[in-house]
Amino acid sequence: MKSMVIGGIILIIALMAGTYFVAGDAFISDDYINALTFLGAAAIITxxxxxxxxxxxxxxxDTASGELADENWDGIGEYKNPVPTGWALAFIGTILWMFWYFTIGYPITGFSQIGQWNEETNEYNAKFEQKWVNANESTLNAMGQSLFLVQCAPCHGVDAEGIAGKAQDLTKRMSKDQIIYTIKNGSNHLTQSYPAGMPPMMLTEDADIEAVATYVAGGFKGEQPVAYATCSACHGDNGEGMPFVGPNIKYYDDAIVFAVLKEGKKGLLGQMPSFNERLNETQEKALASYIRSLGDK
Structure with missing residues (x-):
């Protein structure tokens, strides 16, 4: 036992020295809270x-003693000894401390830094929306550029060209490869905004798929392929889409931008996470305005 006590004292000294080595600067300060923390750590370690x-x-x-219980498992029984007094007092003390902590020490209904931050953030967002509720296109565009650089540029690049194919090139609505992929694989990820989705292989002939992809990717210029009639049933003759039926595939309107921000996007290049509730309505309009302006390049 003597050797264990000596070993315990050496362990305590080592732990206290390690604690002081790691956080000693804090304990030297005039803040008595730090001193109490160090004393508490010493008490706990000891x-x-x-x-x-x-x-x-x-x-x-020690040797087990006392009255054996009648029950046993595989010949192993338990003694009917009382719970150790120290353990029982520690358990009851922990329960009492819990009630004190949640009612007096740090009440649940008391001040909360997180709650204060949420209140101030909500208040600021309300003022922001009220101030810019009728913002003109020029203001929205400037606002959208700032939002884009913070929220979108890490994946799409500051020039919005998709960082060498790693993300969507937002300077144009869709590439030819993306259109071919969507025709062949369908698109059912925007189920809240466009519940019907798009089943795969609405067009089956390679020549038709090639013609439609070239026409749509080219900005609906030139003669419209006959096969596009299959697409126009949902996307319209001019490709500007129909609410809750098919999105605008000609340019980025508010509806498609809002839908992708809310639900995310999964397609040829990978998956974009949802930005639901990260931007308010005015910010979403501003982002849509800026993305539309990128096509002017």
Whole structure:
């Protein structure tokens, strides 16, 4: 036992020295809270070490005694010994401390930094929306550029060209490869905004798929392919879409931008996460305005 006590004292000294080495600067300051924290750490280390030593020694030297319970499992029975007094007091003390902490020490209904931050953020957002509720296109465009650089540029690049094919090139509505992929694989990820979705292989002939992809990717210029009639049923003759039926595939209107921000996007280049509730309505309009302006390049 003597050697265990000596070992315990050495362990306590080592732990306290390590604590002081890591956070000693904080304890030297005039803040008494830091000093109390250090004293608390010392108490916990000391008590924990000697409690462990006590029970290790008890397990090594004590012999089980008392009245055996009638039940046993595979010949292994339990003694009807009372719960250790120290353990019982510690358990009850922990329960009492919990009630004190949640009612007096740090009440649940009391001040919360997170709650204050949420209140201030909501208040600011309300003022922001009220101030810019009728913002003109020029203002929305400038606002959208700032939002784009923070929220979108990390994936789409500051020039919005998709960082060498790693994300959507937002300077044009869709590339030819993306259109071919969508025709062949369908598009059912915007189920809230366009519930019907688009089943795969609405066009089956390679020549028709090639013609429609070239026409749509080219900005609906030139003669419209006959096969586009299959697409116009949902996207309209001019490709500007129909609410809740098919999105605008000619340019980025508010509806398609809002839908992708809300639900995310999965397609040829990978998956874009949802930005639902990260932007308010005015910010979403501003972002849509800026993305539309990118096509002017």
């Amino acid at each position: 008590i924990s070490t000697f409690v462990v030593l006590k029970y290790v020694n008890q397990m090594k030297n």
